[in-house]
Amino acid sequence: MTQSNRLNGGLINRGKPLNFNFDGRAYQGYEGDTLASALMANGVRFLGRSFKYHRPRGIFTAGSEEPNALVELRSGARQEPNTRATVAELYEGLVACSQNYKGSLRYDLLALNDLFSDILSAGFYYKTFMWPAAFWEKVYEPIIRSAAGLGRLSGEDDPDEYEKGFLHCDLLVIGGGPAGLMASLTAGRAGANVILADEDCRFGGRLNVEQEDVGGKPAVEWVEQAVAELTAMDNVRLMPRSTAMGAFDHGIYGVVERVQDHLHTPVEGKPRQTLWRVYSKRAILCAGATERPIVFPDNDRPGVMLAGSMRAYANRWAATPARMVAVFTNNDDGHRTAVDLMAKGVDVTVIVDARLDAPTLTGVRLISGAHVIGTKGRHGLSSIRVRQADGREETLACGALGVSGGWNPNVHLTCHQGGRPVWNESIAAFVPGQNIPVGMSVAGAAKGLFSTEDALRSGAEEAVAALESLGIAASALKLPRAVNSAYNLQPLYHVPHGKGRAWLDLQNDVTVKDVKLAHQENYRSVEHLKRYTTLGMGTDQGKTANVNALAIMAELTGKSIPETGTTIFRPPYTPVVLGTIGGRTVGKHFHPTRETPTDKWAREHNAPFDTAGDWMRARWFPQPGETHWRQSADREACNVRKNVGICDVTTLGKIDVQGADAASFLNRVYANGFAKLAVGKVRYGIMLREDGACYDDGTAARLAEEHFVITTTTANAGAVLRNMEFARQCLWPDMDVQLISTTEAWAQYAIAGPKSRELLQRIVDSEFDISNEAFPFMACDSVTLCGGLRARLFRISFSGELAYELAVPTRYGDALWRRMLELGQDLGVAPYGLEALDIMRIEKGHPTGRELDGRATALMLGMGRMVSRKKDSIGSTLDQREGLTDPNGLRLVGLKPVNQSEVITAGSQLVNETAPVHIDSEQGHVTSACISPHLGHSIGMAFLKGGDQRMGEIIRVVDPVRGTDVKVQVISTHFFDPEGGRLRA
Amino acid sequence: MLDLQSITPLWGETPRADQFNRLTITEVPNQALASLALRKGREDEGRKAAEAMLGFALPEVGRHAAAGSYAASWFAQDQWLISAETSEHELMSYQLVDAVAGLASVTEQTDGWCRFDLEGMCRGVFERLSGVNLAAMEAGSATRALLEHLSCMVICFETASHYSVLGPRSYARSLHHALETAARSAL
Amino acid sequence: MIINHPLMGPRDRQEFTYLGDACLIDRPDWQGGNAMDQFFEYVYLRDDPAGTHRELWYHEHGDRSWLVVTRNTVTHEITNVELASDVARKQGRSK
Amino acid sequence: MNYSGLRVIREAFNGQRGWKPAWRNPEPKPNYDIIVIGGGGHGLATAHYLATKYGEKCIAVVEKGWIGSGNAGRNTTIVRGDYTLPPNTRFYDHSVGLWESMERELNFNVMHSQRGVLFLHHNDAERDDHYRKTNIMRMQGTDGEILGPEKLRKMYPSMNFDGRFPITGAYLHRRGGTARHDAVVWGYARSADRRGVDILQNCKVTGFRIEQGKVLGIETTRGFIGANKVGVSVAGNTSRVMDMAGIRTPIESHILQAFVSEGLKPIIPGQVNYGAGHFYISQSDKGGLVLGGDLDQYNSCAQRGNLPVFESVIEAAVTLFPMLSRARLLRAWGGLQDMSMDGHAVIDETPIKGLYLNGGWCYGGFKATPAAGECFAHLLSTEQPHELAKPYRLDRFRTGYLLDEKGQGPNPNRQ
Structure with a gap:
């Protein structure tokens, strides 16, 4: 097809034709075209189907407010549903499809819906589909669901990259039309740091689409000059294709830059889009205004569009929706469309002006005081029906109709922090109210100043004022001469005459009748109206629909528009691609990753990993022939009990605590006593929250009189430091204590098993005596290894064996690990992972996060007596509340199966021996369980009601989900070596 | 004689260096680091004792100072991060402990951090990583900032063109990846 | 949101961890007459105003200082930021 | 007027003229037996149950804006009954059961x-x-x-x-x-209205009239309204409304x-x-x-x-x-x-006679709507806690019988 509707002139590059494809047909456009303008130039009017009735839809606007012309852009994994053709820049090889139909666009099976529109009126679904009960999920809902929605996602992983960033400026100017350009020039020349963001690829706003002069030359030239000047300024950052999507607290704006959407495929390594978080000291909103239509019967046919947009296509893109057009307006602006199109050689059949006193125009028929009351044309407009002031009606042929009901300032961002726009009677539109975001001011059409002259002036003035508040002196620039045309609007929101449905929300198919029904059923508040009819809930958020709907509701209730309500807006201003908000921190990089010092070795040995916060921890180290994790874990655990095992425990939090008051400080943050811990000794401690629950445990080693190093669980390392800092700074600010994390400064390894000392003796330099006598259980000291490497040695045990923890500077961690495996070969040394660690700690009844679940108190954990009552410590008052000391409350116990071949599973519930498996008989639950390789049967740790009083009792472990029901005996949690002889060996 | 081989935070035997269009990112592993925190009520004495050893005044809030073989960056209230070349000062933290005994708390931090030095066009990289306006830092300033979810310490030697970024050592590969992708995108 | 750190200057809210009402500084005396009641009120009861709220923030990704921020819960405007240790001392807390 | 598919078809041929308001806009009466403050899902469900199950006759629901303007209209519409602590498991399972019968009970399709x-x-x-x-x-x-x-x-x-x-x-x-959140509000409103409940929109509570420890009514932007009992069910505004009655809450x-x-x-x-x-x-x-x-x-x-x-x-x-x-x-x-400070709600009397509280729902308010309404209605009508709501007492924070599903402790921002 040739570009039958292409006109002369325009801001397109005819020297660069571009081939594209829509719905399987090849077309040609030019550089500078949007998909919409190129389709229009090619005479394509029918672009899609509406949401509910599947009515044919064409191009309605020339911008991001577009409700109709939505397409699936690109293909394959890059398919992008609901893309507004009006803002999709054309590129060579562009592929797009229409959407929301079954069958084909022209012969859409779901267009049947339209025949039943009387039944499918607003909210009909609330009133039906209730019987029979089971039918909703099975019959009704699937039908509704499959009909709903617009475009399709591909279901494939997006191959493109996205990114986020941060920018800082004195002044953010949102919108690069006349007001925004003047504001930027003013601030830029004053030396302020300025960011100018505009959603369009070209700065200039309406100046790009109007035939007018600025500063004595064509507006477009003035724009080019202004942009050139701004480009040359180091202190100004120009951001085209960048939408300010949200205004957040304290001057932070989200700005989406479409970096490569105008290209066929993004350049590798560079993002498709970037979300900039702009930290601005001041911002000026110069977002312009959006035209609204006048609503009349059958106003939804392809070809009916906004008058200002029709003019924009003609002037900027040299395209017309038809060779014969008409205009329907209630203001002077509509006349400009007729004038400009005529100047481009388009035949303007008629201007239908609702005003009785409409100004006349030469060269075109103008009917004053008239309304358009109907249209014809199946897949596109062919004629309009006009009703004159005296009631006479006539039908006039035209292929397109430009409608102007006035302009609505784009106040959206002024509402993002709860600001409410106010009604301005003189322009019959909402303008920004008082309560707009702090630091923001508004200029130009966004403020309701619709003439170019006013826009230029207010841009400059607002910039001067904003800079002044920052202490930056700026002088108002000499204003270029510009048009100061009157607007002369006589409000008309919908035509009271004519038959047939009149569309308010073109995307969601909300008609005037629906608003009437909502009123009749008392869904009268603006929000009820919106929610009941779905008005304004489409992808365009009702940018062209809401005010008219509000006006109709006002008419029905007999109230004024401001009494009826305002429409407010939430971010984002226009829909934002999810990938952009995700940026780079997605997928494998969703969170950063912490590696332990043995990470490399573990990967070399095919260890499976577990995530623990940001850490990656090895679960076990498979040997040839091992096919099940338990084979590996059991082998590793048995080797610890028999020989010696080594385990990377670096992830445990480590906090260095120093100061004259270090001991008394620890005495307050641990529930048990620390003041009297001797230098060179380690003690186990528990920390409570102030509400009495035990939230962390670990060890504290006293390295010197005023120097401790404590360990925390892996999960709580951050929280413990935060809480200790809170205690230090907020509770006891005069205590002399200093805290700093040393978690990753030390590679820390557990060396456990009867041969652990022997292994250690091969590493620790010979001048250090680590015999049982010199270095007993719970001792700690500084030593050197391997010829002088500084290290810390702690004799502590989580496994229940003779064991140590050895800490060396992290950069030696990998080498030391390899060295230990090498030197301990004849001792049978083997690494063990998390699973073996878990088996052994269950055998010893040590609690971990599964028991320290944030509800358990020390008493529940069997450590009640550790909480010292002789001192103040965090949590030691509220843990004595009745509910936390109830003798029938949960207590940690051990369980073993009566029949030793049966298995206790973690997550099971407990019931009494003969009780039913019912919630009313639940007695507690199993927190941890394993099959003990040393005892040869299953064991479990469990919270049992009154458990400490029930030793020896037979109860049942029930697991309805896995279908097991096991008789168990309640025993102590110290399953293995209860006397602890092994760890003192 | 110590017979264990140390490795860099990026698991190398030698430091990593990456060259981008107008920017280099270099891993700097050979830095002895220690935290120095003044004791309560002994602030003046502690400061004097530390300064006597370092040979220069401890920097004010947000500043970095260096002279001779030592450098110090403000770290928190009454706390600094002291650094020196490992080759000459491997035991710096021990020497500091002796110098300020009882007046300040010293904690060895050498292996707690990974350090990457950026030289060249840094603005675009920082714009993609941190909400703090790092590209506008003055020469000789130091700050702690969040970079791509990581708590870092940033020292500026020359505005917009020469920096050290210190991050938690266990996150070294994540931090390096973030710097690298930001550099590739920006430059 | 941006919190103007008294030492480090304006910082994005993302660098901070929030705790809650600054009344958490006023930890009761464990040996007071009705310590249990006082601790109950201290831990659980809140004014939760729609308006000015003094609250504790921790500069987790910065210098690890605790701050008392005075912020309006309706507008989110921040009118004052102090080091919590200074506030605590002013309120009579010591060792 | 009942809603049904047939009725929808009939109205299609009748130009939709037959549809009546889903609820009235009455003027406030001087006195009610029971006033429920809060025209969200919970408040309207409470009114529905008071009228249908507990035979109460003289009820008003007061709402400062439009009904459903709080969390009922701003949630993610999830309905589920998966809780770990037995009191919660029981409560939410019961709630899911009520959701399953809601549409027939209300004659309103909430698209559950x-x-x-x-x-x-x-x-x-x-x-x-x-x-x-x-x-x-x-x-x-x-x-x-x-x-x-x-x-x-x-x-x-x-x-x-x-x-x-x-x-x-x-x-x-x-x-x-899931369910259609707005429809739940409208369905309960319509049901309550049909049974004579006055739904008073744009009626903001500005204070309580309390004498000798007993509530006598509420001061509102539409004047004083007397009541024997007042139930507060205002979700995110709980602390401020309770503050008007001089009560500090763990919320x-x-x-x-x-x-x-x-x-x-x-x-x-x-x-x-x-x-x-x-x-x-x-x-x-x-x-x-x-x-x-x-x-x-x-x-x-x-x-x-x-x-x-x-x-x-x-x-x-x-x-x-x-x-x-x-x-x-x-x-x-x-x-x-x-x-709330343990991540779970309160349905209980308060120290002021005649004043009752339903609040502290954290994330769980929407799915609790029918069960909370029923339990709160039970409490307001009988002055005794509903069996399912017995653990949801206000004094549990003092006694330590907490319902901390997540084990986060008294950190509401982490619940």
């Missing part, structure tokens, strides 16, 4: 859709927690099962199992699902943001919760993806949030479902959560 709720786990500890939860749910008589990765892959082929936090399985709660107001995408053809069949990402998602019947995550984490009475949570929710969304990267986010909004 039991499409299944999925909670992913990433390691053995989380899996075992899920076993514990599903076991107690099964013992209560509701459903719950554990799925391995193979079954999950079949349900959600586009899910990324190997992201930063690999997915090892999930529990599935088939009776869980704080926080912001929870939620997000919806543009309309898309169905691609997410059920409701999915991604624990490691603090993220959840479902797709509405209209095609919008509904996304949610964590609180903004600071006390707030503004119904709006900020970028950090906005971003972290979407980061998780794209991590879990990489295909979502090319969908567009349409709208964000924030709801005021009444976060």
Whole structure:
């Protein structure tokens, strides 16, 4: 097809034709075209189907407010549903499809819906589909669901990259039309740091689409000059294709830059889009205004569009929706469309002006005081029906109709922090109210100043004022001469005459009748109206629909528009691609990753990993022939009990605590006593929250009189430091204590098993005596290894064996690990992972996060007596509340199966021996369980009601989900070596 | 004689260096680091004792100072991060402990951090990583900032063109990846 | 949101961890007459105003200082930021 | 007037002229037996049950704005009964039962859709927690099962199992699902109105009239209204309204943001919760993806949030479902959560005679709507706690009989 509707002139590059494809047909456009303008130039009017009735839809606007012309852009994994053709820049090889139909666009099976529109009126679904009960999920809902929605996602992983960033400026100017350009020039020349963001690829706003002069030359030239000047300024950052999507607290704006959407495929390594978080000291909103239509019967046919947009296509893109057009307006602006199109050689059949006193125009028929009351044309407009002031009606042929009901300032961002726009009677539109975001001011059409002259002036003035508040002196620039045309609007929101449905929300198919029904059923508040009819809930958020709907509701209730309500807006201003908000921190990089010092070795040995916060921890180290994790874990655990095992425990939090008051400080943050811990000794401690629950445990080693190093669980390392800092700074600010994390400064390894000392003796330099006598259980000291490497040695045990923890500077961690495996070969040394660690700690009844679940108190954990009552410590008052000391409350116990071949599973519930498996008989639950390789049967740790009083009792472990029901005996949690002889060996 | 081989935070035997269009990112592993925190009520004495050893005044809030073989960056209230070349000062933290005994708390931090030095066009990289306006830092300033979810310490030697970024050592590969992708995108 | 750190200057809210009402500084005396009641009120009861709220923030990704921020819960405007240790001392807390 | 498919067809031929207001706009009477403050789902459900089940005759619901303007109109519409602590398991299972019969009971289609709720786990500890939860749910008589990765892959082929936090399985709660949030409000309002309940919109409570420890009525922007009993059911405004009665509560107001995408053809069949990402998602019947995550984490009475949570929710969304990267986010909004100090609600009398409280629902308010309404109605009418609400006492914070499902302690911003 040739570009039958292409006109002369325009801001397109005819020297660069571009081939594209829509719905399987090849077309040609030019550089500078949007998909919409190129389709229009090619005479394509029918672009899609509406949401509910599947009515044919064409191009309605020339911008991001577009409700109709939505397409699936690109293909394959890059398919992008609901893309507004009006803002999709054309590129060579562009592929797009229409959407929301079954069958084909022209012969859409779901267009049947339209025949039943009387039944499918607003909210009909609330009133039906209730019987029979089971039918909703099975019959009704699937039908509704499959009909709903617009475009399709591909279901494939997006191959493109996205990114986020941060920018800082004195002044953010949102919108690069006349007001925004003047504001930027003013601030830029004053030396302020300025960011100018505009959603369009070209700065200039309406100046790009109007035939007018600025500063004595064509507006477009003035724009080019202004942009050139701004480009040359180091202190100004120009951001085209960048939408300010949200205004957040304290001057932070989200700005989406479409970096490569105008290209066929993004350049590798560079993002498709970037979300900039702009930290601005001041911002000026110069977002312009959006035209609204006048609503009349059958106003939804392809070809009916906004008058200002029709003019924009003609002037900027040299395209017309038809060779014969008409205009329907209630203001002077509509006349400009007729004038400009005529100047481009388009035949303007008629201007239908609702005003009785409409100004006349030469060269075109103008009917004053008239309304358009109907249209014809199946897949596109062919004629309009006009009703004159005296009631006479006539039908006039035209292929397109430009409608102007006035302009609505784009106040959206002024509402993002709860600001409410106010009604301005003189322009019959909402303008920004008082309560707009702090630091923001508004200029130009966004403020309701619709003439170019006013826009230029207010841009400059607002910039001067904003800079002044920052202490930056700026002088108002000499204003270029510009048009100061009157607007002369006589409000008309919908035509009271004519038959047939009149569309308010073109995307969601909300008609005037629906608003009437909502009123009749008392869904009268603006929000009820919106929610009941779905008005304004489409992808365009009702940018062209809401005010008219509000006006109709006002008419029905007999109230004024401001009494009826305002429409407010939430971010984002226009829909934002999810990938952009995700940026780079997605997928494998969703969170950063912490590696332990043995990470490399573990990967070399095919260890499976577990995530623990940001850490990656090895679960076990498979040997040839091992096919099940338990084979590996059991082998590793048995080797610890028999020989010696080594385990990377670096992830445990480590906090260095120093100061004259270090001991008394620890005495307050641990529930048990620390003041009297001797230098060179380690003690186990528990920390409570102030509400009495035990939230962390670990060890504290006293390295010197005023120097401790404590360990925390892996999960709580951050929280413990935060809480200790809170205690230090907020509770006891005069205590002399200093805290700093040393978690990753030390590679820390557990060396456990009867041969652990022997292994250690091969590493620790010979001048250090680590015999049982010199270095007993719970001792700690500084030593050197391997010829002088500084290290810390702690004799502590989580496994229940003779064991140590050895800490060396992290950069030696990998080498030391390899060295230990090498030197301990004849001792049978083997690494063990998390699973073996878990088996052994269950055998010893040590609690971990599964028991320290944030509800358990020390008493529940069997450590009640550790909480010292002789001192103040965090949590030691509220843990004595009745509910936390109830003798029938949960207590940690051990369980073993009566029949030793049966298995206790973690997550099971407990019931009494003969009780039913019912919630009313639940007695507690199993927190941890394993099959003990040393005892040869299953064991479990469990919270049992009154458990400490029930030793020896037979109860049942029930697991309805896995279908097991096991008789168990309640025993102590110290399953293995209860006397602890092994760890003192 | 110590017979264990140390490795860099990026698991190398030698430091990593990456060259981008107008920017280099270099891993700097050979830095002895220690935290120095003044004791309560002994602030003046502690400061004097530390300064006597370092040979220069401890920097004010947000500043970095260096002279001779030592450098110090403000770290928190009454706390600094002291650094020196490992080759000459491997035991710096021990020497500091002796110098300020009882007046300040010293904690060895050498292996707690990974350090990457950026030289060249840094603005675009920082714009993609941190909400703090790092590209506008003055020469000789130091700050702690969040970079791509990581708590870092940033020292500026020359505005917009020469920096050290210190991050938690266990996150070294994540931090390096973030710097690298930001550099590739920006430059 | 941006919190103007008294030492480090304006910082994005993302660098901070929030705790809650600054009344958490006023930890009761464990040996007071009705310590249990006082601790109950201290831990659980809140004014939760729609308006000015003094609250504790921790500069987790910065210098690890605790701050008392005075912020309006309706507008989110921040009118004052102090080091919590200074506030605590002013309120009579010591060792 | 009953709603039915037939009626809809009849009205289609009648120009829709026969439809009556779904509720009236009455003038306030001088006195009511019971006033419920708060015209959200809970307040209106309470009125519905007072009128239908407890035979109360003279009831008003007062609402400062339009009904449903609080959390009822700003949530992510999830209905489920999966709780671990037995009192909660019982309560929410009962609530799910009431959801299942709601449409017939109200003669209003709230589009309750039991499409299944999925909670992913990433390691053995989380899996075992899920076993514990599903076991107690099964013992209560509701459903719950554990799925391995193979079954999950079949349900959600586009899910990324190997992201930063690999997915090892999930529990599935088939009776869980979603409902049309506004419809719940309208359905209860219409039902209550049909039974004579006065729904007073644009009627803001400015104070209580209390004499000798007994409540006599409420001061409002539409004048004083007398009442024998007053029930407060105002979600995010609980602390401020209770403050008017001089009562401090263990409840704080926080912001929870939620997000919806543009309309898309169905691609997410059920409701999915991604624990490691603090993220959840479902797709509405209209095609919008509904996304949610964590609180903004600071006390707030503004119904709006900020970028950090906005971003972290979407980061998780794209991590879990990489295909979502090319969908567009349409709208964000924030709801005021009444976060209690143990993460669970209070349905109880207060120290002031005749004044009752239903609040502190944290994230769980929407799904609790029918059961909370029933329990609160029971309390208001009989002055005795409903069996299911007995653990939901106000004094549990003092006594220590807490209901801390998450074990986060008295940190409302982390509940």
